[in-house]
Amino acid sequence: MFCKSLICIEAVSLFICMTEGGQHDIIAYNLFEQITECTADFVLC
Secondary structure, three states: OEEEEEEEEOOEEEEEEEOOOOOEEEEEEEOOOOOOOOOOOOOOO
């Protein structure tokens, strides 16, 4: 799957992710935790 950054708010980023099935999921990531569920070019806040 791939993700694109939607918005950054302090230490949390919202990413929209397209899975292999074509579904879109919006996931909030804590930037201080390792991101393992998506592989993409992430934009740090």
